[in-house]
Amino acid sequence: xxxxxxxxxxxxxxxxxxxxxxxxxxxxxxxxxxxxxxxxxxxxxxxxxxxxxxxxxxxxxxxxxxxxxxxxxxxxxxxxxxxxxxxxxxxxxxxxxxxxxxxxxxxxxxxxxxxxxxxxxxxxxxxxxxxxxxxxxxxxxxxxxxxxxxxxxxxxxxxxxxxxxxxxxxxxxxxxxxxxxxxxxxxxxxxxxxxxxxxxxxxxx
Ligand SMILES: N[C@@H](CCC(=O)N[C@@H](CS)C(=O)NCC(=O)O)C(=O)O
Numbered sequence: 124x125x126x127x128x129x130x131x132x133x134x135x136x137x138x139x140x141x142x143x144x145x146x147x148x149x150x151x152x153x154x155x156x157x158x159x160x161x162x163x164x165x166x167x168x169x170x171x172x173x174x175x176x177x178x179x180x181x182x183x184x185x186x187x188x189x190x191x192x193x194x195x196x197x198x199x200x201x202x203x204x205x206x207x208x209x210x211x212x213x214x215x216x217x218x219x220x221x222x223x224x225x226x227x228x229x230x231x232x233x234x235x236x237x238x239x240x241x242x243x244x245x246x247x248x249x250x251x252x253x254x255x256x257x258x259x260x261x262x263x264x265x266x267x268x269x270x271x272x273x274x275x276x277x278x279x280x281x282x283x284x285x286x287x288x289x290x291x292x293x294x295x296x297x298x299x300x301x302x303x304x305x306x307x308x309x310x311x312x313x314x315x316x317x318x319x320x321x322x323x324x325x326x327x328x
Contacts, residue, residue, distance in 0.1 A: 125150040125196075128167070129176030130159055132328045134227065135189035136177040137288045142193040142281065144318030146200040190220045190285055197281040205281045216275040216282030223285030226264075226293070229256035234292050238327045254298050261293060261303055268305035272312065279316070287313045291323050 125143065127150050129136030136156070143150050155161035156176040163174055171178040171187040178187045181199075186192055194217065197206035207213045232249035240246075264286070267274070275282040287310075293300070294310060313319045 126153065126180045127151070128153045128155040128161065128170075128178045130154055130156045131322060131325075133157075133176055134288050134292060135175075137323050138189045138285050139177045139179060139192045139196070140322045141284050141288065141318050142196045142205065144321065145205060145284075145316070146196055148196070148200060190223070193220065193281050193284050201281075205279075207275065207280055212275060212280075216280040219274040219282040220285045223289045226257065226260050226286065226289040229253055229260055230289065230292055230296075233257060233296055233298060234327070237296055237298070257293055258301060261290070261300070261306055264290070265303040265305045268309050273309065279312075283309075283313065287319065288323055292327060295324075295327050 125148055127136070127139055127143065129139065129152070131137070131140070131152075131154075133156055140152070153161070155167065155178075161167055162171070162176060167178070168174060170180070170185045173187060175187070177189055177192060178185065179192050179196075180186075181195075186195055194206070202208055207216055230253055232246065232253035236245045236247075236250040236253075264274075271277070273279050273283050274286055290306065290310060314324060
């Protein structure tokens with residue numbers, strides 16, 4: 124059975140869990156990372172020398188890097204659905220998966236500052252710079268979604284998974300955001316998916 128290592132409040136673990144759930148896969152999840160430890164044990168480091176989560180093991184095949192995990196699971200179990208069969212449509216979805224890390228970089232100081240750092244230790248300047256950078260990116264996404272239901276066109280694909288996880292943090296962080304109707308409509312569409320509700324749109328910790 125598929126095994127997924129990673130704590131559920133990690134944005135990158137959420138991506139793997141969301142993909143597995145969308146594909147209806149049976150899997151076992153093992154808590155790992157931060158307060159759970161595990162990632163520094165010799166056994167884990169043998170699987171993932173980065174000492175990060177998520178890591179998966181599928182029939183003896185070990186894989187890390189969350190977006191690659193999503194690509195792998197989608198291609199294995201969801202070609203023609205989560206993973207478009209047409210090469211260009213697939214590349215379009217993959218482009219947005221990679222772009223999600225651009226969004227994550229912009230949001231890092233905001234998320235860590237506001238959610239995981241005590242008030243007296245916060246770097247207000249870094250938080251504000253990140254907030255402004257994330258707004259510029261969210262505006263780009265808003266323009267892209269002007270005439271699209273999902274990031275890669277009319278259907279939900281693996282492309283929506285990493286971006287959806289990153290934008291969830293943006294939407295739920297206590298920051299000032301401009302009104303972006305296309306992003307909000309797309310986010311509401313994601314909100315109708317059981318797997319998104321179960322693992323992604325939960326309080327930030
Ligand atoms: N690019 C990697 C980044 C993985 C990563 O940074 N994971 C974080 C959680 S989001 C982590 O393992 N942090 C240390 C920990 O949880 O102990 C991926 O997408 O899988």
